[in-house]
Amino acid sequence: MFLEEIGRIAKIFKSLIKEKRVRIFSHLDADGICSASIISKTLIREGTNFELKILKQLTREEIKNLRIRESDFLVLTDFGSGQLDLLRDLLDRAQVLVIDHHESKAIEHLNLFHLNPLIFNEEEISSSMVSYLFAKSVDIKNADLIDLAIVGAVADEQDEKWEFRGLAKRILEEAETIGKIVVTKGLRLYGRITKPIHKTLEHSFDPIIPGISGSESNAVQFLSELGIAVREDDEWKRLKDLTLEEQKTLASAIIIERLRSKHSDAEDIFGDIYTISGRPEELQDAREFATFLNACGRFGKADIGIRICLGDLEAVSDALCVLEEYRKLIGEIINWIRENEAILTKDFGVYLFGKNFIPETLIGTITSILLNSNLIDTNKPIFGFAETDSGEVKVSARVSRDFKLINLGKIVSDASRQVEGEGGGHVSSAGALIPKGKEDKFVQAIEDMLGETFGKRER
Ligand SMILES: [Mn+2]
Known part of the structure; x- marks a missing residue:
């Protein structure tokens, strides 16, 4: 089903882009950069001009500033699925292709082309891998972009313990077959x-x-x-x-x-x-x-x-x-965390208060590093907080993949709502934006929810 939809949309895309102003927007992490590069190369090969912009996040503000024209064809990679609500107005005026792998509400719109394995009940693969499957459907010569598909997937830690599974593994094997990647133990x-x-x-x-x-x-x-x-x-x-x-x-x-x-x-x-x-x-x-x-x-x-x-x-x-x-x-930040006792360990979670020292763009990376370190109790989920330029607080949450009892994306989304913020994500990684000063309330909401889950399970 998913692969068929990729093929169907690739065909439409190929014919539409000729008469459209194509604009790519992508997330700034490695998966986002790989995805944007794959789509860019595809458009170059199709002989189509395009704009490309990398964003920290697809926010209401960014969307407002897009200056949409009727002739626009937007491609959003590694975000968009979680922001479909914000795109409603825009969809009435322009066509949008979303290539993403974050949690999403199923929204139907004539102008929306939505490629996300999760909405097809497929196993998750990175945006770069979806972009690659799409690019290859547009033209088989884009098969050589497969190394970027793997790089984006590795960046998103899709290969637990350094080993791919399922569809991702099949893509890796394809890369081996065409000699783009050599896999060694x-x-x-x-x-x-x-x-x-x-x-x-x-x-x-x-x-x-x-x-x-x-x-x-x-x-x-x-x-x-x-x-x-x-x-x-x-x-x-x-x-x-x-x-x-x-x-x-x-x-x-x-x-x-x-x-x-x-x-x-x-x-x-x-x-x-x-x-x-x-x-x-x-x-x-x-x-x-x-x-x-x-x-x-x-x-x-x-x-x-x-x-x-x-x-x-x-x-x-x-x-x-x-x-x-x-x-x-990164080294300076890890030292700062040690010296400033920025970590609070509670009954069910570990909390890192980055204040305005840890940049919002690095809080996710830092929580991932801590989760793989001996600096925290890695048997608990970790939640990092960093102040943003716009005066809010960004939350990044991570949990070890062995920890299969909770859905972090859902927990973060629920806790955010309780403090008038917005959030969501995947099973083992999630993020949110909450108002400043609401960190303690957010922590309490998380502790209550996890307490309920584990209290019940123990009984
Ligand atoms: Mn990604």
Whole structure:
């Protein structure tokens, strides 16, 4: 059903865009940037002019400022499904294609083309993957954009424990078949290409390496005890530079450390590694490519992200600079959280108060990092708060995927309504915008709801 609808809309799209003013609006995260790039490339190949704008969020304000013309054909990627209410007026005047994977109300309108796996009761795939399926339906030559589909999906953490399932897995296999991506099993450690190996170990919290995660000096010592040099020819060695023998030594040593601290799944340190062919070295690891895009989006440099996706080699060095700044800022924020005791742990949830120190564009990233760290009780959902430029408070919520008892999107949506805010999202990640000063009331609403759920379940 979903795939048929993609095909049907692709046909309509192809004929409509010739006489329309096409305008793409996309979310600023990596999935949004990949989706926008896939649609952009498709339009370039169709010989159609278009506008492209990356937005923090599709708000009432943004929609009001669109200056819609009758001839407009809007493409919204990685948002739109949750904002259909706000689009009602606009739909009477222009045609809108929404490609998204966030929770949605089913709204029918003659001018609305809505591609979201959830409304077809399909399993969730990222917006980039939906965009790819759509682009390929428009023209089969767009099949080469499949690496961007994978990068966006990885960025949205669609591959739990580094392994895709279902439709996403079939798309990955397709990428392998056409030789765009090589999948190998390897250590589930982030930073193969862009980080010194001791940093990779220090920053690994999932999988955790007891005694080494979180400590640079212990990581260096650990490697030297294994006889693995951290430097070679005056350059830091990366995971990618290790010989097969060294990789094996490292893997066994990590497993031994985990066994020693009685980890239940000590050997759960391997996952799928996606190597992209035909891209510059810095972008060959899909996970690191995703981080580049996230950094660009979060720093207001989404244009650089789009350019690297579209294959502009000159943009890669700009993206490297942005990534550097991004990592520095994340480090500063984590230190600030430690020093300012910004975390409150209650009976059912963990709450992070970012005040005006944590930028609203980073609060989601920071909550995800904390959920994979030893800084909080990761058996509870985490809710991060950050003040926005417009004087409201942005909430980002995350919960570990093993925690299957709640639907975070629904809980956040209900709690937001109780404090006159707006929110929603997915089962394991959600967001909201609430009035400033209502944080305590929001926390209480969450605690009450979770208390009710778990109180009942225990009885
Ligand atoms: Mn997404």
